[in-house]
Amino acid sequence: MKMHRSWRSGASRNPFWILVGHFIQRLLAGEDENEGGMSIGLGAVLAILASPGAFASIFLLDKYSTLMQWFRHQTFNSYRASVADEYFFIVLSMTVTGLVMVLRWNRLFPDRRDYANLAVLPIPIRNVFLANFVALLSLAVLFAVDLNAFSAFFFPFIVTISDGKGGSFAKLLLMLRSHGATVFLSSLFSFFAIFGLVGLLILVVPKRFFQPVSLCTRILLVVVLLTEFFANMFLQLFSGHLSGGGNAYAHLLPSFWFLGIYETLAHLDNPATESLAQRALFAIAAAIFISLSAYALCYRRRFVRLAESLDVIGGVQHRHRVQLFNWLLQSLFPSSFERAAASFIASALTRSERHLMFLGAYLGIGVVLTAQTVMDGLNARTASSIPGPDLLAIPLMVAFFILTGLRFAFDMPVALSANWVFRCTLDDPLLNPRPPVRKIMLLCVLVWELAILFPVMFVQFGWQFAVVHTATVVILSATLVEFLLVRFHKIPFTCSNRPDIRVLIMRILGAVLAVMILVPLLASIEHGMLLKPARFVFGAFLLGGAWYWILRYRRGTPPWDLRITFEDTPPPAFELLKLV
Amino acid sequence: MLEVCSLTKCYATIPAVDNVSFTIRPGEALGYLGPNGSGKSTTVKIITGLMEPSRGHVFFNGTDIQQDLAAYKRLLGYVPEEANLYPFLSGLEYLALVGRLREMPDSLIARRADAMLQLFAMHPHRHTAIAAYSKGMRQRILLIAALIHNPQIIIFDEPLSGLDVTSALIFRQLVTELREQGKIIFYCSHVLEVVEKVCSHVIILHRGKQVAYGAVEDLKRFQVMPSLEAAFSHLVQEVDAYQTARDIAEAVTTL
DSSP: HHHHHHHHHHHHOOOOHHHHHHHHHHHHOOOGGGGGGOOOOOHHHHHHHHHHHHHHHHHHHHHHOOHHHHTTTOOOOOOHHHHHHHHHHHHHHHHHHHHHHHTTTGGOOOHHHHHHHHTSSSSSSHHHHHHHHHHHHHHHHHHHHHHHHHHHHHHHHHHHTTTTTTOHHHHHHHHHHHHHHHHHHHHHHHHHHHHHHHHHHHHOOHEEEEHHHHHHHHHHHHHHHHHHHHHHHIITTTSSSOOTTTTGGGGSHHHHHHHHHHHHHHHHOOHHHHHHHHHHHHHHHHHHHHHHHHHHHHIIIIIIIIIHHHHHOOOOOOOOOOHHHHHHHHHHSSSSSHHHHHHHHHHHHOOOHHHHHHHHHHHHHHHHHHHHHHHHHHTTTOOSSSHHHHHHHHHHHHHHHHHHHHHHHHHOOSSSGHHHHHHHHHTTOOOOOHHHHHHHHHHHHHHIIIIIIHHHHHHOHHHHHHHHHHHHHHHHHHHHHHHHTTTOOOTTTSSSSOOOHHHHHHHHHHHHHHIIIIIHHHHHHHHHHHSSSGHHHHHHHHHHHHHHHHHHHHTTTTGGGOOOSOOOOOOOOOOOOOOO | EEEEEEEEETTTTTEEEEEEEEOOOOEEEEEEEEEETSHHHHHHHHHHTTTSSSSEEEEETEGGGGHHHHHHHTTEEEEOOSSSOOSBBBHHHHHHHHHHTTTTHHHHHHHHHHHHHHHHTTTGTTTTTTGGOOOOHHHHHHHHHHHTTTTTTEEEEEETOOOOOOOHHHHHHHHHHHHHHHOOEEEEOSOHHHHHHHHHHEEEEEEEEEEEEHHHHHHHHTTTTTSSSHHHHHHOOSSOHHHHHHHHHHHHHHH
């Protein structure tokens, strides 16, 4: 006990371990503290990370319950059936670890702030770098264990129990070992692969291009990780079958390699998976080697020379605007306020990491759902001259995700302390901020609706259909824009945002309902109208009703609610019941 | 004694600091002046051990600081130009981090941090996250962090940035007190008036080169100028400040 205490006190006094603790704290801290960003405690992070695995394990009770099997008159080999679910857990481990790494991307390596604060202290610089790595690795191991903690016991347990022969204790241990090792190794692979990727980018990409390249890579990673995760969840977890199991290309996915480890460790006697297991082990070794080498090289080439790079001001950058762009800007946004707002919105959207990451993730989910709709549409395609509702829903789905993604992003502030520029310069408080916002939203959908959708439909189904379908999509997009902006009295990104759980739930529910019900419904209505053109009257009536509601709502808004808002008002402390 | 000999630092082939030499004895404060881009920050980085010179040496008590950088840094207090602190830590947590990394006993850190936070009027905000601090509050935390381990050499790089009038007055007096305690003080600033009042010696840098070095009074006498500001303008100013100001005012109204 005494020895343990003295070790603890020694560790707490040792500058290296103090640095490790500091870097762990730094990794957990909010991304944008200067904006008053949220810093999440370790406990909260662990609880959040543990929940998907726990829920998935509980969800699987239905499949493996012997009682449910008896009701359904089902009999199956639970060990063989567990392969599909094991794949889900592998994807979950890789996705969550990957997302954590992508979210902490800018904190993975020591930066200028660390250099400014720590390099003047009497600690060797290499210790700073090493401490950061130890902190990162400790968190990765902790997250990997936490993420799979519940499923590591529960999943092997329900699989073994559901075995018709009762399941022996030895079998349970075997399953525990196979599942635990597989998911843990998947998490570690994801960790080292992304860590290595960051290191390689730092080493290979010239400093001038690093920020844009790094941002594009992050967005791409988010899209890929979410695509794989949601595709797997929708296609497999609900169906119980391994998606793409028979597809040769699926075996190029790292997640499939780890399935090889599971099958080999669980003695499921599948010779095809042995080579996959070897590939997985090789991939882990390669990822560790690359990431460690890149980290060491980054220390030598970048961190030690950081002080010098701080003094060198980047070369003068020239931006050339083409005349056409200036003409377009003048024509689309005639007033100076509109031009100022439009330029600000475009710059913030294309340069703010937080917003691009959010849009990347949101559109990633959209890509998965749209891809699913495309597959359904292509499978259900007939020789008819009119495409089915699934194909008609594709552009609506794309427009929906782009427009709602933009609308959600507009509520996320950027450099809030700089919004005094707008507050001081706008002399008319009743100035309507909607026109430039509306035009930007419409531009984001109209461009591809006219440049891609119309030609594709023209080639595939003829000009009449192309005109009608494109017009329908354009009108519905415009209606959605108006609906989304109905209570919008802000200049995007300039208003503080108080996280309100009710609003968040409403938005998530609204988006889910729109994707699951409204978009397919609108596509079916359009399909019906195309079959019988007389039904267009019904469509026009519905649309007229929606526009009438929007205009009526807007007219009924009291003047004080039409002021441009820069501060999100807190919910009232008490509300009048208005019983009389 | 801190001795800088023929210090030169080149970026690619361009010298940022060119053959600069000076000496600071205990109890002396050296003012380091120069316009933007004259090489002040580069010199500061070299004498804090953050950067190695291309040529020349920095000696402390006769030993090259590069021989045992960690030992040198233990004796060094540094207030950087930019208050680039960890925003997720509170002021007190930051001081504790710095103190522990300097291997100070926890009790000593607590005593000194508490006393200095009181003296710098930061005590009520000690548990507030640095993200919520104003520029002046961050600067005060940096000052405390630089002094908490009782350093022998103190390097100030624009220390008054963001400080209010009272804090600036206290700071000026503090530099005088520290000098009297025998500390070696290197003071890099644009505020000539303060340098004139708190420093015993001054160096004026222009395009990386040392254009004047000596006691403040000697410099004024030698340049036949009434103040340090006038001497500085005479030595380094390339544009007519009054004419430029007139041109700007004219551009505002006519263009």
